[in-house]
Amino acid sequence: MSSHAATTQVKANWGGGGVSPLGASYGKLYMWFFLVSDAFTFSGLLTAYGFMRHKYTDFWPNPGHVFHHFPFYEGSVPLAYVGLMTFILIMSSVTMVLAVEAGHRNKKNEVAKWMLLTIIGGLMFVGSQAWEWYNFISGTAEGAVRNIFVDGVWKDQLIHGANLQYNEYGLPVFGDFFFFITGFHGFHVFSGVVINFIIYLNVIKGTYEKRGHYEMVEKVGLYWHFVDLVWVFVFTFFYLL
Amino acid sequence: MEFNDGYPVYETMAVHDEDHGKHVRKVIWKVFWIMLGVTLVELFVGFKAESLGLGKVFLQFFFIGLTIVKAGYIVLSFMHLGDEVKALKWVLLGPFIVLVLYLIFMVDVGEGNYAKSRRYVMDKNVTDAPHHASGETKQGEAHQGAAEHH
Numbered sequence: 029m030s031s032h033a034a035t036t037q038v039k040a041n042w043g044g045g046g047v048s049p050l051g052a053s054y055g056k057l058y059m060w061f062f063l064v065s066d067a068f069t070f071s072g073l074l075t076a077y078g079f080m081r082h083k084y085t086d087f088w089p090n091p092g093h094v095f096h097h098f099p100f101y102e103g104s105v106p107l108a109y110v111g112l113m114t115f116i117l118i119m120s121s122v123t124m125v126l127a128v129e130a131g132h133r134n135k136k137n138e139v140a141k142w143m144l145l146t147i148i149g150g151l152m153f154v155g156s157q158a159w160e161w162y163n164f165i166s167g168t169a170e171g172a173v174r175n176i177f178v179d180g181v182w183k184d185q186l187i188h189g190a191n192l193q194y195n196e197y198g199l200p201v202f203g204d205f206f207f208f209i210t211g212f213h214g215f216h217v218f219s220g221v222v223i224n225f226i227i228y229l230n231v232i233k234g235t236y237e238k239r240g241h242y243e244m245v246e247k248v249g250l251y252w253h254f255v256d257l258v259w260v261f262v263f264t265f266f267y268l269l
Numbered sequence: 270m271e272f273n274d275g276y277p278v279y280e281t282m283a284v285h286d287e288d289h290g291k292h293v294r295k296v297i298w299k300v301f302w303i304m305l306g307v308t309l310v311e312l313f314v315g316f317k318a319e320s321l322g323l324g325k326v327f328l329q330f331f332f333i334g335l336t337i338v339k340a341g342y343i344v345l346s347f348m349h350l351g352d353e354v355k356a357l358k359w360v361l362l363g364p365f366i367v368l369v370l371y372l373i374f375m376v377d378v379g380e381g382n383y384a385k386s387r388r389y390v391m392d393k394n395v396t397d398a399p400h401h402a403s404g405e406t407k408q409g410e411a412h413q414g415a416a417e418h419h
Binding site for chain 2: 121124130
């Protein structure tokens with residue numbers, strides 16, 4: 029058949045149009061290249077965080093002292109809650125990759141099941157992050173006296189919690205980076221949940237069953253794993269180091 | 270969509286049968302347990318770092334090392350980059366090798382050293398200023414001090 033001849037000819041020319049280069053479909057390549065650029069955005073944010081932290085080491089709040097709350101528990105447990113959040117996100121990454129695997133076997137119901145669990149995991153993570161923000165913003169009952177800039181003058185004032193202007197726990201720039209980086213990541217998670225939900229509806233409708241393959245699930249899976257990947261770095265630089 | 274031009278159909282290349290699926294799932298769960306184990310070790314060390322008396326530089330290498338291990342599992346296994354062709358791996362990961370080299374350079378000889386010199390001067394200011402944000406003038410003086418120091 030002539031198709032064999034065509035295949036060998038196409039293999040020889042890399043960018044001749046038609047066939048997608050690098051042994052992957054165009055859709056997947058576009059997603060990969062987007063993720064590379066997005067990874068550089070996060071790298072820039074975390075690098076800036078690193079420099080500021082290095083410069084103000086002596087005034088940097090100890091994350092263990094800031095983030096030590098746990099739901100329905102009065103005491104202080106540093107790192108436990110963020111450990112749970114990490115577990116939730118890794119777990120949702122696993123359910124996502126299981127959805128991709130089910131897609132490779134063209135099992136519509138299995139794909140739908142794992143996609144739904146991934147969406148639930150994502151919502152749980154965003155909810156956890158909201159709770160973490162709530163605790164950081166409201167702060168402790170005692171509060172702390174900080175020298176802050178109000179109405180054009182510097183003055184000492186008792187403050188509780190943190191926002192973009194002041195921070196009970198230490199340098200305001202810590203709060204700025206925390207809100208911006210975890211906020212930017214949280215927005216990625218939120219978008220991921222929305223995209224996953226759209227794809228989930230398509231799976232249920234049978235769009236991909238008709239198409240004969242579930243590559244769309246694989247593509248949103250790439251995005252979802254990337255969100256997990258970024259969290260792994262945020263977790264290390266914000267909470268562990 | 271009913272054309273056949275003889276091009277490879279990438280979309281269905283990863284399609285597999287039940288038996289192979291079983292194997293793939295086994296690998297996925299293995300990776301999950303490794304990631305969970307690594308995260309628990311990180312949390313344990315992070316929790317106990319002070320009482321174990323571990324050095325700051327050791328902890329930095331330890332945590333960043335384990336983070337790269339986890340990142341590797343996510344990208345190569347979950348995102349299936351390990352199964353892609355070699356050229357694609359290089360296209361996607363190559364730029365980050367440049368980034369890491371740049372960061373090492375900056376931390377070692379660039380901004381890192383500059384920040385260290387600033388930090389030293391700031392320490393002196395702290396002794397007579399109880400709060401970190403003690404006004405613009407202090408920062409300005411500190412900067413001049415650093416310039417003279419050089």
